Amino acid sequence: MVDVNLYSKKKPRLKLLTVLILTGILVLPVAAFRITLWSLQMVEFNRLQSQYPIAAREMQSFRSSEFAAARQRLDQQERNLSAMVTRVRAETAKVEKDLVYAGTVQRVFSSFSDSFSQTGNGEKVFLNRMAVSRGSTMDMSYYDIPFAEESTQTLSLSFDFHQSFMESLLKTFPAPDADAQEINFLFLNALYNQLSLDLKGM
Amino acid sequence: MGGDDLQIFNRRVLVLETNNFVTKALLVRIAAKKAKILKKYKKVHTHFEGEWISATQLETMKKALAFIGTDVEDYVVINFPFERVISSVETMPNLAEEQLKNAIKFKMSEEFNIPVADFIIEVAKASRGEKPPAGNRHLAFATRKSSLEEFLSKVLGISKVPEPDILIPDSLKYLELFDARSLRESGLRDERFSFLICMDLNYSVLFIFKNGYLWNLMEIPYSLKELIGALAEKSIDVDEVVSALVEGSEIGSLSYVKEVQPVLDQSYQQFLFEAEKSIRNFLIGQKVQNPLGQIHSIFVTSLNNRLTMDLEFQAHQMRLLNGMRIQRIPLKEDFPTELDSFRTVLGLAYRGVRQIGRCKFVQ
Numbered sequence: 001m002v003d004v005n006l007y008s009k010k011k012p013r014l015k016l017l018t019v020l021i022l023t024g025i026l027v028l029p030v031a032a033f034r035i036t037l038w039s040l041q042m043v044e045f046n047r048l049q050s051q052y053p054i055a056a057r058e059m060q061s062f063r064s065s066e067f068a069a070a071r072q073r074l075d076q077q078e079r080n081l082s083a084m085v086t087r088v089r090a091e092t093a094k095v096e097k098d099l100v101y102a103g104t105v106q107r108v109f110s111s112f113s114d115s116f117s118q119t120g121n122g123e124k125v126f127l128n129r130m131a132v133s134r135g136s137t138m139d140m141s142y143y144d145i146p147f148a149e150e151s152t153q154t155l156s157l158s159f160d161f162h163q164s165f166m167e168s169l170l171k172t173f174p175a176p177d178a179d180a181q182e183i184n185f186l187f188l189n190a191l192y193n194q195l196s197l198d199l200k201g202m
Numbered sequence: 203m204g205g206d207d208l209q210i211f212n213r214r215v216l217v218l219e220t221n222n223f224v225t226k227a228l229l230v231r232i233a234a235k236k237a238k239i240l241k242k243y244k245k246v247h248t249h250f251e252g253e254w255i256s257a258t259q260l261e262t263m264k265k266a267l268a269f270i271g272t273d274v275e276d277y278v279v280i281n282f283p284f285e286r287v288i289s290s291v292e293t294m295p296n297l298a299e300e301q302l303k304n305a306i307k308f309k310m311s312e313e314f315n316i317p318v319a320d321f322i323i324e325v326a327k328a329s330r331g332e333k334p335p336a337g338n339r340h341l342a343f344a345t346r347k348s349s350l351e352e353f354l355s356k357v358l359g360i361s362k363v364p365e366p367d368i369l370i371p372d373s374l375k376y377l378e379l380f381d382a383r384s385l386r387e388s389g390l391r392d393e394r395f396s397f398l399i400c401m402d403l404n405y406s407v408l409f410i411f412k413n414g415y416l417w418n419l420m421e422i423p424y425s426l427k428e429l430i431g432a433l434a435e436k437s438i439d440v441d442e443v444v445s446a447l448v449e450g451s452e453i454g455s456l457s458y459v460k461e462v463q464p465v466l467d468q469s470y471q472q473f474l475f476e477a478e479k480s481i482r483n484f485l486i487g488q489k490v491q492n493p494l495g496q497i498h499s500i501f502v503t504s505l506n507n508r509l510t511m512d513l514e515f516q517a518h519q520m521r522l523l524n525g526m527r528i529q530r531i532p533l534k535e536d537f538p539t540e541l542d543s544f545r546t547v548l549g550l551a552y553r554g555v556r557q558i559g560r561c562k563f564v565q
Contacts, residue, residue, distance in 0.1 A: 001377040002326040002416055003557075004343050006282055006350060007369035013274050 101134065101199065104172060108138065108197065111168035119160040122147050138197040145190040159191045173197050212277040215554035216270065218363060219281045219547040220259055221372070223248055223403045223430065224448050226547035227266040230555060237561040241270050242544055246445045248430065254283060255356050263361035278364045279554035280357065284372040284405045286349045288314060291418050293338050306342045320347045326416065329556065335415040343371050368554060373407045373419065375549030376400050376503055378556070384532040386414055394498035395485070398531065399477040401504040401513060402546075403427060406473060408480045420484060424476040429469035436461055449543045450508030470516040478522055494524060501531040507542050536563040
């Protein structure tokens with residue numbers, strides 16, 4: 001028939017229970033979604049567990065609460081490892097340099113030794129000075145004194161050691177700084193050689 | 203929750219009907235589109251000294267609520283004394299709801315010489331699911347703001363009644379009882395007028411229908427209050443008679459029936475005479491030829507079936523409106539007949555239940 005209401009000022013009021021039920025109704029879909037998601041995760045986990053049993057044992061022993069700490073540990077270890085790699089890389093470069101340097105110096109000595117072995121029967125070699133300044137130069141000076149010919153008792157003018165040594169050095173040092181001077185005095189014929197080898201970059 | 207909102211949380215309707223003579227209360231539970239009466243309360247109280255809300259009435263309401271038990275989520279329906287309500291039919295151009303309300307408020311304020319600030323009006327709207335009447339006639343109900351505030355302060359403050367969701371002019375409870383579909387089929391939608399003569403304890407009212415809608419309503423200046431006053435002058439137990447009237451009991455069972463019956467008959471005749479005067483005055487006011495030919499149906503109703511039948515009998519006896527046939531207005535199909543003595547408060551219950559949803563009363 002007709003609707004008439006002389007008082008329409010009433011404000012809606014709800015009981016606590018109703019509010020709780022209403023909240024429950026609102027929360028229910030979210031909870032259902034989470035449960036569904038969790039169920040799907042479990043199904044997938046079980047599938048993986050049956051497929052990879054060894055990995056599954058590790059996964060089971062892993063607790064999610066330890067994840068943050070484990071991650072922190074891993075991060076720290078990664079930083080340490082990175083620093084170590086940098087150090088090792090620097091050390092390797094240094095060792096490489098040392099090896100090159102050692103090889104170079106050794107070749108100088110080998111050349112010196114080989115040349116002396118080849119020509120030592122007819123010549124005397126006096127090593128006057130040898131100074132190695134790493135990363136800078138290798139300075140040496142020596143006297144090459146050939147023996148007199150026994151048959152003729154004449155002075156020999158051939159400095160075989162010096163020639164052999166310099167030839168050998170040229171293979172390693174293309175442009176050695178050498179200052180060779182002959183000394184002739186009475187029955188002495190000698191060669192004084194001042195040699196400076198560039199070791200820069202080694 | 204005065205509007206249509208949040209009614210999904212209302213699962214109980216608390217109904218309270220009060221007047222100077224009787225207080226009734228019902229608690230209705232609604233579930234699965236079924237309304238079931240859980241508790242009912244009724245108490246006759248005739249001792250008052252002319253106040254429009256007596257102290258006894260307020261005390262009885264308090265007891266009723268203590269018996270019924272209230273809940274904060276109850277949908278509360280209370281009747282507002284019809285004596286403090288004025289109604290008017292106003293013709294207005296097409297306006298928005300609020301503008302229409304204000305326009306009618308100003309017009310009625312002038313007509314009744316009541317300051318606008320002290321005036322509360324409500325324009326009758328068609329019930330949910332029903333078409334509003336065509337045209338620009340608007341039936342409005344109004345009361346003084348001071349009356350409403352006094353009523354609410356007493357009822358809410360003293361009787362501790364919960365704040366009402368619906369405060370309905372008392373007379374409209376009768377309209378809720380009737381089966382609108384049967385009425386339409388019986389020709390209520392006729393171009394002619396149909397009249398419902400309604401006798402209550404504190405007032406009597408004449409509902410006028412046309413084209414299937416409530417066209418107007420008029421107060422009939424005779425009610426059961428006058429009958430009770432007449433009985434009080436005799437040395438009989440007024441409470442007992444009022445109880446019998448409210449319950450719809452056989453008056454003949456009372457020991458002093460010989461004294462009571464003539465008073466009853468005289469009162470009913472006087473009431474029907476006043477009703478006929480009102481109908482005739484209304485029809486004369488319509489300025490139509492052959493006024494009685496404009497009547498489609500006459501219905502009579504009252505507090506219960508017993509009183510209704512007594513009034514119908516008297517109407518036939520006195521040949522109301524030249525012996526026009528008095529028709530029996532059909533009650534709703536789900537009306538619980540065993541609760542006929544609660545008929546009026548059930549009208550309020552129907553109003554509350556209707557607001558919440560389409561529900562059927564079950565036993």
